[in-house]
Amino acid sequence: MKSLVRQGVVLTGTGSAVPDTCLDNHQLNQMVVTSDDWITTRTGIRRRHLLAPKNSLTAMATEAAQKAIAMAGIAPQNLDLIILATSTPDDLFGNASQIQARLGATQAVAFDLTAACSGFVFGLVTAAQFMRTGAYQNVLLIGAEVLSRWVDWSDRRTCVLFGDGAGAVVLQASEYDCLLGFQLHTDGTQNQYLKLGFQEQEKLLIDSIRVGQGTYQPIAMNGQEVYRFAVQKVPEVIEKALYRAGLDIEQVDWLLMHQANQRILNAVAERLNLPEEKIISNVANYGNTSAASIPLALDEAVRRGQIKPHDIIALAGFGAGLSWGAAIFEWGSLNS
Incomplete structure (x- = not known):
C-alpha cells in the first residue's frame, strides 16, 4: 500500500450559478404585510433568486461546478473527490453522485455533507483533511441550496430571508498550504432556534405494529436568538482560527461570512475592528442561500478582481445545529 504523504491545499477555481427567476421586496409586499x-x-x-418548478438543485450545482473546474484548468476526470454541502437535496439519499455523473468525473468518489449554513466551511475543512494526508489530489467542493422549497411564504419573519443558489471551488494539492487555520463548533442544545423539522403521522401497518411517516415542515427560526448567537460566537471563532494560523486581525484582507443578514456582517466586523471596506457582501442580491452563500460571494469577488493572489481571507459560517466555524486561507493558484 502506498504510504500517505502530507501535502498542502490551494484553491484554484471558483464558480457559481443562480436561478433566472428573481423576487424583489416590492413583489414580496404583494404576498405578505411588509415593505422594501x-x-x-x-x-x-433587496431581492432573492428562486428555482422554478421542474428545475433541480443537481443541475444548478453542476453548472457552478463546471465553471470552477474550467477556471482551475483541469478535466472532470482528474477529480478524486466531490463534496456537496447541502440541506435541501433533490434526493434525500444525496445528490453528489448525480453531479459526479453529469460532470463525467468518473474517478471521483462523491458524497453529501449536511451542516446547513456552516456547510461550506465544514466541507472545506473536511476536504483539506483528505488532501493533507495525500489521499486525494483534486477535490471539488460545492455548496448548493433550494431553500424556497421549505419556506413558509405566508410567514414574513422567514420568507423575506431565503433564496436559492450554488457555488463551487476546486482544491488542488500543492507543496504550499493555503488553509492557514480553522476552528469548528456545534451546540445542539440551541437546535430549536433554527430548524427544518420532520413531522410524523402515525401509520398502522398490521396488528400493533406502527411506523411514523410524514414530511418536513417549513423553516422555523427565532431571529433574535440567532442574531445574538452569531454576533457573539462568530468573532470568537474567527479569532481562534487566526490564532491557529499565527496571524493577527490586521493581516486579514477580506472578511467573507455566511450571507445571512447585513446587520450581522457589520456587527461582526465592528467587534473584530475590521473596516467595512474589508467585508465581502452580496446579501442584497441573493438573500440567505445557506451553504451556497460563501462560495457564491467568493466566486463573484474573484471574477471581478476584488480578491487578488495571496490575499488573506477569513471565512465564517454559522447557522442551524447550531453550528459555526471559521477558516483562514490565502487565495492563490498553483502558479501564483
Missing part, C-alpha cells in the same frame, strides 16, 4: 424599507433596514436584502 422594512426588509432592507433589518436584513440588507
Whole structure:
C-alpha cells in the first residue's frame, strides 16, 4: 500500500450559478404585510433568486461546478473527490453522485455533507483533511441550496430571508498550504432556534405494529436568538482560527461570512475592528442561500478582481445545529 504523504491545499477555481427567476421586496409586499424599507433596514436584502418548478438543485450545482473546474484548468476526470454541502437535496439519499455523473468525473468518489449554513466551511475543512494526508489530489467542493422549497411564504419573519443558489471551488494539492487555520463548533442544545423539522403521522401497518411517516415542515427560526448567537460566537471563532494560523486581525484582507443578514456582517466586523471596506457582501442580491452563500460571494469577488493572489481571507459560517466555524486561507493558484 502506498504510504500517505502530507501535502498542502490551494484553491484554484471558483464558480457559481443562480436561478433566472428573481423576487424583489416590492413583489414580496404583494404576498405578505411588509415593505422594501422594512426588509432592507433589518436584513440588507433587496431581492432573492428562486428555482422554478421542474428545475433541480443537481443541475444548478453542476453548472457552478463546471465553471470552477474550467477556471482551475483541469478535466472532470482528474477529480478524486466531490463534496456537496447541502440541506435541501433533490434526493434525500444525496445528490453528489448525480453531479459526479453529469460532470463525467468518473474517478471521483462523491458524497453529501449536511451542516446547513456552516456547510461550506465544514466541507472545506473536511476536504483539506483528505488532501493533507495525500489521499486525494483534486477535490471539488460545492455548496448548493433550494431553500424556497421549505419556506413558509405566508410567514414574513422567514420568507423575506431565503433564496436559492450554488457555488463551487476546486482544491488542488500543492507543496504550499493555503488553509492557514480553522476552528469548528456545534451546540445542539440551541437546535430549536433554527430548524427544518420532520413531522410524523402515525401509520398502522398490521396488528400493533406502527411506523411514523410524514414530511418536513417549513423553516422555523427565532431571529433574535440567532442574531445574538452569531454576533457573539462568530468573532470568537474567527479569532481562534487566526490564532491557529499565527496571524493577527490586521493581516486579514477580506472578511467573507455566511450571507445571512447585513446587520450581522457589520456587527461582526465592528467587534473584530475590521473596516467595512474589508467585508465581502452580496446579501442584497441573493438573500440567505445557506451553504451556497460563501462560495457564491467568493466566486463573484474573484471574477471581478476584488480578491487578488495571496490575499488573506477569513471565512465564517454559522447557522442551524447550531453550528459555526471559521477558516483562514490565502487565495492563490498553483502558479501564483
